[in-house]
Amino acid sequence: MKNKKFVVGLVQMSMGKNPNDNLKKAVSWIDKASKKRADVICLPELFRSQYFCQVEDIKNFELAETIPGETTEVIGKTAKKNGVVVIVPLFEKRAAGVYHNSSVIIDDKGKITGLYRKMHIPDDPAYYEKFYFTPGDLGFKSFKTRFGNIGTLICWDQWYPEGARITALQGAEVLFYPTAIGWHPHEKKEHGKAQFESWMTVQRGHAIANGVYVAAVNRVGTEKQIKDSAGIQFWGSSFIADPQGVILAQASVDKEEILLAEINSSRVEYIRQNWPFLRDRRVDAYSGIEERFLDGK
Numbered sequence: 001m002k003n004k005k006f007v008v009g010l011v012q013m014s015m016g017k018n019p020n021d022n023l024k025k026a027v028s029w030i031d032k033a034s035k036k037r038a039d040v041i042c043l044p045e046l047f048r049s050q051y052f053c054q055v056e057d058i059k060n061f062e063l064a065e066t067i068p069g070e071t072t073e074v075i076g077k078t079a080k081k082n083g084v085v086v087i088v089p090l091f092e093k094r095a096a097g098v099y100h101n102s103s104v105i106i107d108d109k110g111k112i113t114g115l116y117r118k119m120h121i122p123d124d125p126a127y128y129e130k131f132y133f134t135p136g137d138l139g140f141k142s143f144k145t146r147f148g149n150i151g152t153l154i155c156w157d158q159w160y161p162e163g164a165r166i167t168a169l170q171g172a173e174v175l176f177y178p179t180a181i182g183w184h185p186h187e188k189k190e191h192g193k194a195q196f197e198s199w200m201t202v203q204r205g206h207a208i209a210n211g212v213y214v215a216a217v218n219r220v221g222t223e224k225q226i227k228d229s230a231g232i233q234f235w236g237s238s239f240i241a242d243p244q245g246v247i248l249a250q251a252s253v254d255k256e257e258i259l260l261a262e263i264n265s266s267r268v269e270y271i272r273q274n275w276p277f278l279r280d281r282r283v284d285a286y287s288g289i290e291e292r293f294l295d296g297k
Contacts, residue, residue, distance in 0.1 A: 004266075006147035008174060008213075009038025010259040012238040012251045014221035019048045019063065023071060027078050033258045034082035039147045042087040044219040045155050045178040046101065049091070051232060054225035056131040064093035072104055072112055080110030085145045087152050089178040092117070094134075101133045103152045103178060105143050114143040118154040119163060126184065126232055129156070142170035148263060152176040158203055158216065162289070168210035169278075173268050175206060177216040182234035185222075196235060204245035211243045211272040213263050220254050243271040 011029040015022050026043055033041045046052075048071060052060040065071060071090055079086045085107055092102040101121070105114030117136030121129045140163050142151045151172030157163045158177050167175055181199065183192050207214040217238045224231030239250040240261040248261040272278060288294050 004148060005262055005264050006039040007037055007260055007262050008176075008215050008240060009033035009036065009041040010215055010217035010238045010240065010251070011041060011043050012217060012220060012236055012259060013044065013047070013256045014234075015044075015047060015050045015219060015223070017050060022048050023074060027074060029256075029258065030075065030078050030084070030086060031082065033260075034084050036258060036260055038084060038258070038260060040085045040087070040145065040150060040174075042152075042176045042178055042215060042217050043089055044217050045089045045180040046091055047089055047178075047219070050223045050225070051180045051219070051234075052225060053129045053132060054126040054223070054229070054232060056128050057225075060132065061093075061099065064091045064099050066093050067102065067104055067115065068112060072106060076106050076110035076112070079106045079108060083108045085147060085150075087150075087176055087178065089154065091132075098134050099132055100136060101129065101154055102136075103154060103176075105145070105150075105152065108146050113145070114141065114152075116141055116152045116154070118157060120156045120160055122156040126229075140166040140170070142167055142172035144171075148173050148265065150174045150176060152178070155179045155181060158199065158206075161206060161209065164206035164210055164212075164214075168212050172212060173265060174213040174215055174263055175210075177203065177214070179216055179218045179238075180234065181218060182222075182232040185230040185233050188233065196237070200237075200239070203239075204241050204247075207241045207243055208245040208275075209277055211268055211275065211277065213243060213261075213268070214241045215239075215261070217259070218251075220252075220256060243268050244275075 092100040101118040119136040123130040151167035220236040
């Protein structure tokens with residue numbers, strides 16, 4: 001197998017209240033990442049706005065946009081100028097009353113070459129995503145780029161081994177997880193350490209179980225959608241893990257930064273040769289996985 005290498009760049013950033021400012025800021029970070037020789041660059045989930053899902057407010061649907069649209073046009077020009085692939089997470093307006101939490105793949109020519117719609121939609125305190133987002137209907141997908149095969153899932157998808165597995169089985173060498181996750185400040189002291197370690201552990205497990213790289217990119221800062229609320233303290237800590245679950249690079253908890261790591265296709269093959277989990281899967285014995293619960297069957 002050809003020893004193909006490329007560099008991923010994760011843009012860990014904070015978001016302000018003005019979507020246009022966030023877009024300009026993202027473009028600036030993409031330029032910086034490309035200068036650091038990143039080939040495939042990923043932005044955080046819903047990067048054009050603060051995390052509005054803390055509240056259920058119909059006015060927030062005004063933040064949604066079509067694909068293609070303003071963001072894909074602007075970032076397409078930046079991708080073409082720099083010769084990079086960019087993963088662009090968006091609040092997609094598909095039709096009147098139908099909205100998705102999506103990621104667009106823009107290639108190094110500035111063209112849209114892929115679309116993923118978040119499959120798992122949470123509904124937790126201050127994460128009221130079911131109010132806004134229709135579950136994805138495109139399935140789990142791997143996308144071919146000039147640099148390599150990539151998969152892009154989104155945030156809550158992080159907790160589901162099925163999504164990681166199916167994406168890897170389609171040929172993805174890197175699983176990208178654009179993310180908006182943080183602590184409820186009043187819970188941080190008691191539960192914060194366990195929550196954060198669970199987040200890291202489950203994604204490292206996806207890397208190990210599938211023999212792929214995992215790249216998770218988060219936002220930073222505290223955001224409050226209700227003035228007197230505690231809001232959410234986003235924990236940053238974006239990271240890239242190799243196919244053995246080894247952390248290659250990890251960002252800070254609270255700083256905006258670019259995280260870089262090299263992806264090596266021969267490393268994927270080497271790990272899978274030594275840990276042949278895909279070879280030993282009992283595909284004949286997994287009936288029932290498609291059921292919600294087996295009820296003692």
